[in-house]
Amino acid sequence: MGALQPWHWIVLIVVLVLLFGSKKLPEAARGLGRSMRIFKSEVQEMQNDGKKPDTTTNTAPAPQSQLPSPNTVSPTVASTEPTHEQHPRSA
Template identity: 65%
Template sequence: MGGLQPWHWLIVIAAFILLFGAKKLPDAARSLGKSMRIFKSEIKEMQSDGKADDATPTPTPIASERAEPVTPTPAAEPAPDTRSA
């Protein structure tokens, strides 16, 4: 009683055929399959990128290797306005 019985599936299939038409159903299934393949490949790529990042951690510099702070140079004064008023 909890699951769908075969006659339930027949009603669902008939409703899809009536709503979308027999010509558009193969195209819809094809595009759904392409979307699922793209989604799966993106998930695998994200997982492989995550594993690659975890495998090579970035080293942190030791205190003696750190660069000394750079002092900012004073900004040059702007040129005087030579336009005549």
């Protein structure tokens, strides 16, 4: 007697259709489905935040042979002003 019988479900469905109409029920079901998908993805995201970072990315340090030495001068961007050799009146 405690479980819902099939006629209980039929009465419940008829009441819902009468209250909300046949157009509103599919929209409500779609909205509920979207909300559940968003909730599920957020829960998964929260679970992934606590775990260690993804190992598929290349986070390993570069070998020493590829690193520039501390005494190496890095190239600089050329200035837009003409140098002494480029200036037309300097000749």
